[in-house]
Amino acid sequence: MLIRPAKPEDALSVASVHVRAWQVGYRHLLPDAYLAQLRPEQRASRYDFANTDAQRPKTLVAIEDGAVCGFATTAPSRDADVGGHGELCALYVDPDCWRRGIGCALLSAARLRLAEQGYDHAMLWLLAGNLRADQLYRADGWAPDGASRSERIWGIEVDEIRYRRSLLA
Secondary structure, eight states, rough: OOOEEEOGGGGHHHHHHHHHHHHTTTTTTOOOHHHOOOOOOHHHTOOOTTTTTTTSSEEEEEEEEEEEEEEEEEOOOGGGGGGTOEEEEEEEEEETTTTTHHHHHHHHHHHHHHHHHHHHHEEEEEEEOHHHHHHHHHHHTTTEEEEEEEEEEEEEEEEEEEEEEOOOO
């Protein structure tokens, strides 16, 4: 497996992983009709993997057998109450590749990227009820910090829990 920065030509592959991960991972957490209508082509048009602005999200992709099998996106935290934190904005692995260490590798690479950008702490938002991701993050040292929110993502209202961790060695 290779982990590298996403390129503009990765957009549709990343979007396909994103949509499949939502459709399988969020089954029973989000409405089936909503998940069924998600399309990679619609999502891919929103990515900007060519940007060089340090304040904009950056995406890493995991490549296996020449194909994108997962991705992680990081950025400066958007939450005013945790200024100076980096944020793990997204971490998704194609469901066909779950339980093979790809998520752990991406998570480690994302933490390293944030630390290299000068962040001592990081945060993320997790869909409430996402037990698979909760286990992954807790095993990596993340913990809920007591904050929660309801937010509209991809046209649907979701409840999320904030997790944080130190990036210091």
